[in-house]
Amino acid sequence: MPGLRYGGDYNPEQWPEEVWHEDVRLMREAGVNLVTIGVFSWSRLQPSPGAYDFAWLDRVLDLLHSHDIQVNLATPTASPPPWFGQAHPDSLTVTADGVRLTHGSRDTYCVSAPPYRRAARELAAALADRYGEHPALALWHVHNEYGTWCHCDHVAAAFRNWLRERHGSLAALNEAWTTAFWSQHYSDWAQITPPRKTQYLPNPAQALDFRRFLSDEMLACYREQRDVLRPTGVPVTTNFVFGGWVPVDHWRWAEEVDLVAIDDYPSGNPEEESAFAADLARSWARGRDWLLMEQAAGVRYSGGRMIPKPAGAMARHSMQHIARGSRGVMFFQWRASRGGAEQWHHGMVPHAGPDSRTFREISSFGRALAGMPAHPPGIDATVAILWDYEAWWALQSPGLPSPDLDYLAPIRQAHRTLWHRGITPDFAHPSHDISRYEMVLVPSLYLMSEESAANLTGFVRNGGTVVVSYFSGLVDEHCRVHLGGHPGCLRDLLGVSVDEFHPLTEPVALSAGNAEPTHPDLTSGITLTGTIWSENIRLTSADAVATYPGGTPAITRNRVGTGTAWYLSTRLDDDGYAALLTTAGLSPAATPPGVEIVRHRDGTVYAINHTADTILGETPEPLPPGGFAVFKDPCR
Amino acid sequence: MPGLRYGGDYNPEQWPEEVWHEDVRLMREAGVNLVTIGVFSWSRLQPSPGAYDFAWLDRVLDLLHSHDIQVNLATPTASPPPWFGQAHPDSLTVTADGVRLTHGSRDTYCVSAPPYRRAARELAAALADRYGEHPALALWHVHNEYGTWCHCDHVAAAFRNWLRERHGSLAALNEAWTTAFWSQHYSDWAQITPPRKTQYLPNPAQALDFRRFLSDEMLACYREQRDVLRPTGVPVTTNFVFGGWVPVDHWRWAEEVDLVAIDDYPSGNPEEESAFAADLARSWARGRDWLLMEQAAGVRYSGGRMIPKPAGAMARHSMQHIARGSRGVMFFQWRASRGGAEQWHHGMVPHAGPDSRTFREISSFGRALAGMPAHPPGIDATVAILWDYEAWWALQSPGLPSPDLDYLAPIRQAHRTLWHRGITPDFAHPSHDISRYEMVLVPSLYLMSEESAANLTGFVRNGGTVVVSYFSGLVDEHCRVHLGGHPGCLRDLLGVSVDEFHPLTEPVALSAGNAEPTHPDLTSGITLTGTIWSENIRLTSADAVATYPGGTPAITRNRVGTGTAWYLSTRLDDDGYAALLTTAGLSPAATPPGVEIVRHRDGTVYAINHTADTILGETPEPLPPGGFAVFKDPCR
C-alpha cells in the first residue's frame, strides 16, 4: 500500500444517503484516504435469510472511489442480525452458567456453531465475489475484535477435538491437567467440557487449555474467511483487541494476517500506553506491516468517563504509532453515531459536526501526515521484554498465593522504564531467537517451559544480560510447578533457590547486599522499597545485591558464561526498577524528559515533544511544544 | 371523603382473632379512622384453587365498622400464593437471565401472563361483589406498589403488540431504535424480545421502550381491576412507589386513579425528602386528591439500618404532607409483624406493644390531626421543576460519557434549594402548560423532544425565566442525539453550542464571565465550584456569566423574547446553585432557616418548626420547637 493511511470506521448504513455526500467532502478535506466499511452491516447486507442487498454498498464504494478514498472492506460476522439467532438458536453464545444469550447487543455468536461458520464463509464469499475487483478495495477486514467466549455443546465438542490433537491420549491429558488432584480423572473424552460453572475453584490447566483452544478456534474461523478472500489478491487482516480477558494469542495470529492491525484505547497515561501498544504491534509483526486500525478521535476512556484529549494530543499519540512503523492512523469512527449503545463514543466528525475542535485537529493532522515518509525500514532494538499470553492467562489462575500478583503491571513498568530512557524495545516470545539483544527483561513470567529457560540461559551464557522479576519460571506449560525449589526452571540460571514466598502487605526497605554491584546506582543515594511480594532466597551461585530486613537476599546477580542474570524478588517502584536496570548495564537516557526519539536503522528519526517547552538541539529545527518532526539523522 | 384520614396497613390475618379486639380498641385510642386491609391476603382469601374464604374478612370489616373505622380494601394481587405458581408456572417471573423465579417472597408474578390477569380480575370481582356495599368501605386499593419486571415469553408477546401500536411498522421501529448500529435490524416482529441478557451493552432505545411498555402493561392490569371495582361507586387507587428501578410513569398513572396515593420512605434528610415526595404527589394529582398511603411509624431506613425517628419527627414529617394537600396520613403498618421477611420493619404498634414511645406519638398525633382542616384549596406555585420519568430512564442508559451523571441528584438539589428558600414549587411534565409560572428549572433533562423544547422556548419568549442544567436536551424520545451541537433541541433557546463534554474528576473554580449578571450574587463574594461535568461552550447569542479556568463559558444567560434562559454546564454545590437562582431572579427566603411555611391560595397557612428553638413572628402563636400550626393568613 502506498503512502500513509488515514481514516476510520465508516458506517454509512447509519445515515441517510444525503449525508454520504457531506461525508466524502469532509473526508477529502481531512485527508482521509482509507475507510473501514461494513463492520456491523450484516443485517443491512442480508436483511432477512437468503436476501442480500448490495445496492447501497455498491453506491458507497463507488462514491468513495470517485473521491479517491480507498476501502478496507469488513466481513460483518461480528454481529449476526436478530433473524440469524432466530433461525439458528444454537449459534447464540452460552455463558459458563448455561445462559443462552439473546441478540440485542453485538458479538452474540458461537465460533464453533456450524450454522455460524457456514454463514461467515458465505458472507465472505459474497463480498469477495462482488467487490474483489472493485478499484476502491485496498484491504479486507475480517470480523471485528475476535475474543468472544462460549461454553455451549458445539464448543465442548470442538474443545475435545482440539484436546485430542494437543494431548494425543486421555492418559496424557490426565497427566497434563493433574487430574489426580480432587479426583478429576477423565475416563472418556465425552466427559470433558469447557470450564462451566462448578462448585469451587476450577482446574487451572483446564482453564488455560480452554483459552488456548478459543484462540485456535477463533483463528480457524478467521482462516476460513481469509482463505475465501485471498484469491482476490487483496491483503487480509483482522483488528486485534488487547485485554486480559481476550483469549487470543496475537503471536500466533500475527503469522496469519497480511498486516497486523491493532485497536488502541489507552486508559491511563496515554503517552506511555501508546508507545507500549505500538511496540507490541511492531513486535508481533516481526518486520512485516502493521497498522493502527482504531483509536478514539477526541477522547480517552478512563474510569467510565470520556475525557477529551488535550489540544494536539491526538496528533502526538498518532505519531508515536507512526514512529514505530504503523502504516497509517485510523479511528473508530468517522461520524459519531446518533443512536445505539455507543452513541456517546467519539467520532472524527462529532455530533456537533465539522465545526468542532476535533474535526479541525483531524484535518490538520491529516495534512501533516500526507507529507511523511511511509516506509522507514525498521528499528534495531537492543533490549527485549519477554511477553507471553499463556503466562498472562496462567497468572489469572485461581488460588495464587496473593491477589496482588498481576502480569500487566510489571510488564508495563518494564516498558515504561525503557520508554522514559529513550529506548525502543522489542517484545519477544520466550521461544524466539533473542541472540541479537544486549539485554532481556523478564517481568513475572509465571509460566515458562524448560525450553524457554534454556533459550534464556543460552542468551546469558553468550554474554547477554537478563533481568528476571519475581514470580517467574514457576510452572510449566501445563501449569504444573517446576519442583525442587523456586523459580524452578530458572534456578540454575539465576543461581538461587527459594523455598518460601512471602506476600507483603506493607512496604519494606531494602539494604545493600554483600555484592558490589557493577554500577553504583543501587548503592548510592536511592532507597529501594519492596512491595506486595518477597521471597526467601538461598544463594547457590549468585551474589546478593540488595537484601531484605534481616539480611535475606532481595536482588541477586549471577555470572553465567560471559553474561549476567539478575533476579528481583519483589516489586520496586519505577525509580527503583530504573536504578536496577542501570546497575545491570542499561545506558542512561540521552534525551530530555518528555521528548520521544525513535530511530530507524536507515537513519530516519521521529521526534515527538510531549512537553510544554520548545526543545532545542534534538531536531534540525527547534521542536515546538507538542510538536513532532521526522528527519534523517545526519550522523548516519 | 370527609376529614383527614389516619391509619395504616392492617393485616389481621397475621394475628389470632383475640388480638383484633385489642387492635380496634387501640385504633380508636390513636384516632385511626381508615385502615388498609388485605394487601397480602390472597392465600388467606383463596387458600387453594377455587376455594374462597371470606368469613374472617367479613368479621374484620364488621368489627372495624362497629368501631367507626373505615376500610381501604386491597385486591391481594401483588403476592400470589404458592398454589397459584404451582398451578400456573407460566405466571412466575422470569429474570433477564432466563431464571424462572420461585414463590417464597412476594411480587413473584408476570403481569402479562393470562392466568394471572384472569385471576386478578376474578379476585377483584369477588371482593367487589362481597364488599362493594359494605358500610365500612371507603376506598379500593388495587394491588401494591406496581413495579415488577418480567422477561418471559408472555411479556415478549405483549411487548411486540405494544411496539406495533407505538411504532406502526417495523421500519419505523428500526429507525427509532437505530438498529443500523451493531446490525440489529429486525426483519420480523417475532425477532423482538425484552432486553434479555446479551453479550455486551444493550440498545438504549429498546431498554427505554421496554420501561414504557412495562408502565403501560402494568397500567392495563390496574385498569382491568379498576373497571371491575368501579361499579361499586367507591373510589379506586393504587399506591405509587418511587425509585429509579420502577418502570411506572406516574404522570400517566395519576390520570387513571381516583386518588393519587404514594408510599414515602426517606433515606437521607427526611425533612427535605418529605417535602420533595409530597410536592411530587401533589403535582401528579394536578389539583385532584392525593394521600400519603404508607410511611414508617417510627424509623427511617438508611444504609440498611432502621434508625428511629427523633421525638416529634413523625408528626413534623406527616405535617409536611398535610400542608401540601395530603388527605391524611397512613402508615405501613398497624402492628409490626411477628415473623416473615419484614418482621423488623416498624409498626404503629411495635413489638413492645402500646406501652412504647412510637404508639404514644402515634396517638398524640392522631388527636392533633382530628382538629385540622381537611380541604385547603391548593397552592399557587410560581416556580416549576421539569420532571420526566422517560428522561430518568434514559439517563440510566449504558455508555453515557460519565458514571457521575444522575437524574435524581440535580432534581433533588433544585427542589431542596427552593424548599430552603420557603418556596413550594410544582413539578411539571415537559409537555405541560407552564405559562402560569415565573421560573422553570430544568435539571439534567437528558431526553427531551423538540415539542418540549418548543414549549420551554414559548415560555421564555413570553417573559419566563428558565434555568437549564448540564446534560439536558441531548436526545430525542427515541434516545437519538439531537445533532448539530449540544444541547441539541435547546441550543437556540440557550444561545450556546457545545462540541465537547469534559467530565471532571477534580473540582474547578469558576470565575465571573463577561456579562454583568442581573443580580450581584454570582459576582460578590461566593466562590462557585464546578464538579463532575463541564462542557466546551461556544456562545451563539448568550453571554457568559461565569467561566471555567481558561475562559470558556460555564454559566450563560440568553435573552429570548421578554424572558431569559440560563444555562449551567456543570454541577454546583447547594450554595452555588442557590446563588445562581438568586441571580436568575428567585426571591430570597422570607422565613428563618428550618421553619417551613406552606401557603394555600385561600390563605390557609401551614407552619412547621423543624428547629430546636421557639419561633416568634411567623405564626399567630409562638411556634414551639418541633411544633406546627395551621392558621388563616390575616393578610389574605
Added chain:
Amino acid sequence: MPGLRYGGDYNPEQWPEEVWHEDVRLMREAGVNLVTIGVFSWSRLQPSPGAYDFAWLDRVLDLLHSHDIQVNLATPTASPPPWFGQAHPDSLTVTADGVRLTHGSRDTYCVSAPPYRRAARELAAALADRYGEHPALALWHVHNEYGTWCHCDHVAAAFRNWLRERHGSLAALNEAWTTAFWSQHYSDWAQITPPRKTQYLPNPAQALDFRRFLSDEMLACYREQRDVLRPTGVPVTTNFVFGGWVPVDHWRWAEEVDLVAIDDYPSGNPEEESAFAADLARSWARGRDWLLMEQAAGVRYSGGRMIPKPAGAMARHSMQHIARGSRGVMFFQWRASRGGAEQWHHGMVPHAGPDSRTFREISSFGRALAGMPAHPPGIDATVAILWDYEAWWALQSPGLPSPDLDYLAPIRQAHRTLWHRGITPDFAHPSHDISRYEMVLVPSLYLMSEESAANLTGFVRNGGTVVVSYFSGLVDEHCRVHLGGHPGCLRDLLGVSVDEFHPLTEPVALSAGNAEPTHPDLTSGITLTGTIWSENIRLTSADAVATYPGGTPAITRNRVGTGTAWYLSTRLDDDGYAALLTTAGLSPAATPPGVEIVRHRDGTVYAINHTADTILGETPEPLPPGGFAVFKDPCR
C-alpha cells in the same frame, strides 16, 4: 489410640510411585505416625463405572505399615469423578438459581440424590471390605468437610419429608413459618421448595429450616457410611469445617462421631483463633476424644494471601490444640501438590522439598511431640460461652435492623477476652446443663427458645452470673419475635424492657449509671464507648450501671435469686468488654501477657510462650521465647 498423632493428608495418587519411598523415609524422619489417605481418590479407586482399582492403595498401605505409619482411611465421596456426573446428571449440584453445576472442581454432588447415596455406601463397603482388618488402619475418615448446598428436586423432596417430620402438619408449618405474611400459605406439601431464587426477601423461617434440614440430611449421609464402616471396629469420624455458610450443626454431629475432628485455618490473629477453635472442638466433644485433623504447615491464609507463619509459630499453635486435649496434630497436606487448583496451598514437604524451613520445623516439632503425654483428663472450666448454630444462621436472615449485626464478632470477643485473662472457657449449647459454671456469657444470641431462657434463668437464680449482650433472646426457634418488649424471653431475667433499637453510625460515650457496680472497674478510669448498636431500655427491676448520653440505660444489672444477670445493650471495644466482665466478677489475669497456661484437672499444665522474652516463674524451667512446656502443677 496410643500416643499423640502426628501427620497429615497424604495423596500418593498425585505422585509417581518412586516418590512414595522418599515419602515414608521423610515421614519417619519427621515423626509422622498417622496419615490420611484417599480423601480425593474416587476417580483413582474407581476410574470408570464398576471398575475398582485397589492395587495402588494396597501398596500404599503396606508400605506405610512397613514403616510403622498408621492410616486414617478416607471414603472419597466428597469429589465424585467426571464419569459419575456423566452417568448420573441428577447427582450434580443445583444452585438456588437453577444452574446445574458441572464437575471440574470438587464437592459437585447432591447429598439427596439416590445414585450418589448408593454409590457412597458402596464405596464405604468396598473399603471396609478390603481394608477393615489392615494392620495399618487406625481411623476411618468419612467424606471431607461436609457442607455442600443443593437446591434440586431430590433435595426438595427430602426437605418436604424432613418438614413433615419436624412440623407434623401443614397447619403447624404455616404457623411456624408465619406464612400469613406476604401470602405464603401452603395448601399442599408439594408446593414447598428449597429457598430458590425468588423476587425479593425470602422467608427467614424457611431459610433457617433449610439449613437445619441440610445439616440433618448430610448427617444421614454420614451415618449411612459410618454404619457400613462400624463393623470393622475401627473408630469413625469426619472432619468439621467452620464457617457461617456451613449448614452443619456440630453439636448434633459430635454425638455421631467416635472422635471429633476439626480443620483449622486461622485468618486473623492466629493465637486467639487457635485457642478459639480448640475450645470449640473440646466443647463439642464434651469429654470425648478430639483431634486437630487439618491445618496448614507453613502459611496462614489471610485476605487471599498465603503468609508464612513466623519461625516457631506452627509449633506454638499446635501446642494450643494439644493443651486443650487434641489427640494429635495433623496437617493438610503432606506434600504440596504440583498441579491442580490448590497447587499453591502449603505442604509439610513444600515444592522446594525437605531442604526447607517448613520441613525442618515439621521434623523438629514431631520429635518434641513424641515425648508428650497423650491423655490428660480434661479441663474444669468455670466460665461458659453460649454457642448455637441456629442463632448464627438466624442472624444471617434478611431484613435485620442493621447490617453491622454479626454473630461471630461478639462470640470471638467473648472468647478472646477470657483467653487474654488466662481463662479456658467451655462453649455450651443454650439447652445444656450449665449449673457447673460460675459465669455464662451470652453474646448476641438472637434466636433463643423459652426453654433456653428458662435454663439461663435457673442458673442465675441458683447463684450464677450471666452477661448477656445486645440482640439476644429476640426470636423463637421459628424466627418469630418474642412479643411484649425486647429482649422477649430474657426480659424478666434481665429486668429490662426495650421498645426501640437504635443502630449507631457513630460511637457514643457511656456514663456511669445510677447503680454502684459491684466492682469499681466500670466507674474508675476506663471510658466505655458503644458502637454499632444501642437500645432504648426501660428498667423494670434492673439497675443502670452505665448510661447513654441522655441518660437511658446502656448496661444493666439485675439480681435474680442469688445470682446476677448483666445486660450490655451495645458493642464495647475489648477493653470495655473486659472491664464489664471484671465488674461482673471475673477474676483478673494470673499470668503475664502472651503467656498461655492451660491447666487440666489432674494438675497437668501446658505453658506456651507467645512472647519474644524468656518467662520466669510460670514453669519449672525458664520458658524461652516462643517455647512451650508440659508439667505437673506441684500444688495439685
